[in-house]
Amino acid sequence: MKKNPIIWTNVLLFSSSFLVAAVAAPYYALTIGFTAVEIIAMILCMGYCGIAITAGYHRLWSHKTYDAHPILQWIFAIGGAFALQNSVIHWASDHRDHHRHVDDNDKDPYSAGKGFWYSHIGWMLRDYQGDTYNNYNNVRDLQKNPILAFQHKHYLSLALLTNIGVPVLLGFIFGNMWGMLLSVGVLRLVLSHHFTFFINSLAHIWGKQTYTDQNSARDNGILALLTYGEGYHNYHHIFEYDYRNGIRWWQFDPTKWLIKSCSWLKLTWNLRTVPxxxxxxxxxxxxxxxxxxxxxxxxxxxxxxxxxxxxxxxxxxxxxxxxxxxxxxxxxxxxxxxxxxxxxxxxxxxxxxxxxxxxxxxxxxxxxxxxx
Ligand SMILES: [Zn+2]
Ligand SMILES: [Zn+2]
Missing domain, CATH: 1.20.81 (Receptor-associated Protein)
Structure with missing residues (x-):
């Protein structure tokens, strides 16, 4: 059988950034060493990228679990470009298909049924969806949003501006270009990529099926720590319109805490919950x-x-x-x-x-x- 064509941009991007994060960053850490400022800046930028995806791309736009002020929408739209996870319109289109056809190896773009590697990253390395990929039929509502239309149109510029601009600017301010490029530039990107990818791979393999066994999604408290609360994926797949993923007070769901806190500041409203x-x-x-x-x-x-x-x-x-x-x-x-x-x-x-x-x-x- 003929294999789907390789998407070279993605292959080169994922492999080169991974290589730098796995080899150059540890080498730098052992020989020269990262400063506290670089580590703090990396953690803050990683958190920003992560939350932009979970609170913005995922719970706000893919599932419309609440409404948000344009200021917050801009913050999430820029953070998502910084996270280098494609435009909201593209991301949400894939994600809505994932929910609609979960575990269907033909229609779920990152079906867990095709194994860990495929659902984690493999689905992005080859062109599996062909012509159907860019029709965006299931995100017409998002295309009408001017912030998202702008982000989609200028995605590449925004992605380059944030991914190069932020580490260079920080390197300039704190006087250590290489340290910032490696920590905030590459290490932050690779970690934030794989933590998000775990939701499609591990959160469909490892954990408990507390609410449903009609799909492969799992609830996993450890994964929730790395994914800003998205580890409670079994709950999320049965009640996707709930703005919460970890519904108990003791479950780690900073995305939920952020959305709720923003509602007190009138930055978010219409928070939806399941009875x-x-x-x-x-x-x-x-x-x-x-x-x-x-x-x-x-x-x-x-x-x-x-x-x-x-x-x-x-x-x-x-x-x-x-x-x-x-x-x-x-x-x-x-x-x-x-x-x-x-x-x-x-x-x-x-x-x-x-x-x-x-x-x-x-x-x-x-x-x-x-x-x-
Ligand atoms: Zn979802
Ligand atoms: Zn899922």
Whole structure:
């Protein structure tokens, strides 16, 4: 079979920058040594590139999980060019295809089904998509955004300006051109590239499938540390319209923290989240599925399956009752129908349902854990 043509620009770019980062930078570090200023500047620039991709390219534009002030949009658009990950329009087009056709080896541009290398970087080294690549049918909404149209049109100039301009400027200011070129120029670029690429490769291979097993995406707290919170990829693939990826307070998701903090400054608004009951339902459904698979292998499987089904239904009833009451109350409060009397009645009923749900949830946890 004929192989797809090699994209030489990408091959040369990825291999030469990697070589410099793997050989020249360590050599420089051992012989001359990077200063604290160079290391701090590299970390800050790496964070800027990373967040521009996760908060901007990914959660703002690919998935429209919130709205952002033009100032913030410009910051992200320039940061994405600095990260050298193509224009937003190009990136989001690929990414929307990735979600729509996840794991489909023909239609998912970086399908994890084709292995680690392919989903990490291989998909960019050859022209796999041919003519379909530049039609941008799925990003018409983004093409109408003047900031993104500008960034797309002038992507190359912006990329050169930031990738050469920033390290040269810093080198000039701090009086060490080679140190800045190696740290802020190359090392920052290579690390920021591969940390992002891990989301397409490792986050589809390594971790837990807490919310769904309908696709290969995984939740992985370690990857979240390198990817500004995007390691919670299993959650992201089932609830892609949520501006959060790590939804628990203890999960490391600086992208979420940034978006939320910006909302207090009126730089972001319309932050979208998935209702809690839908999340709880997804978790319980996965737990049921796993327990059923184990129960089938046991001698008294029929009774066990029945028990699981009963307890699961009970959990669903209690979940629904609790969240329905909460929703009704909030609706009434918004319509100003709540007076002192029904507020106290609500509080009592709410506490009752909450306790019922918690009891059943504990019971359910113990039951499903027994099947692990
Ligand atoms: Zn996504
Ligand atoms: Zn993915």
């Amino acid at each position: 809690e009951d839908r999340i709880a339902q997804a978790v319980a459904k996965m737990q049921l599925k796993r327990a059923q698979q184990k129960a089938m292998l046991l001698p008294n499987s029929e009774q066990l399956l029945q028990l699981l089904e009963q307890e699961y239904q009970l959990l669903m009833v209690k979940l629904q009752a609790y969240y329905q009451l909460k929703k009704d109350f909030l609706q009434q409060r918004r319509a100003a129908l709540v007076n002192q009397y029904n507020a106290s009645e609500f509080a009592q009923r709410y506490q009752e349902l909450k306790e019922h749900l918690q009891q059943q949830q504990n019971h359910w946890q113990r039951l499903t854990a027994a099947f692990q």
